[in-house]
Amino acid sequence: MLKPNGCNGWSYDLNYLEEPNMSSDAVFYGIIAVDPMTFSYVKEINIDWIEDGLNEQFFISSPQETAQCGCGESFTL
Numbered sequence: 576m577l578k579p580n581g582c583n584g585w586s587y588d589l590n591y592l593e594e595p596n597m598s599s600d601a602v603f604y605g606i607i608a609v610d611p612m613t614f615s616y617v618k619e620i621n622i623d624w625i626e627d628g629l630n631e632q633f634f635i636s637s638p639q640e641t642a643q644c645g646c647g648e649s650f651t652l
Contacts, residue, residue: 620635
């Protein structure tokens with residue numbers, strides 16, 4: 576879910592899983608699988624689906640983010 580990226584250090588990485596590996600993934604609300612290393616960083620995040628005209632995207636925000644890069648691609652924890 577978190578990966579090193581961009582000028583501020585981190586970005587969210589969302590992937591579709593057919594079946595999460597229950598022995599190595601933490602299951603969050605039964606539909607979102609979060610790897611154990613990332614879980615402590617994302618336990619307070621908000622995930623919203625935003626539709627703006629023809630544009631649709633997930634918007635993820637976290638109270639643990641301390642800064643974001645100018646383009647919004649990466650953030651600091």
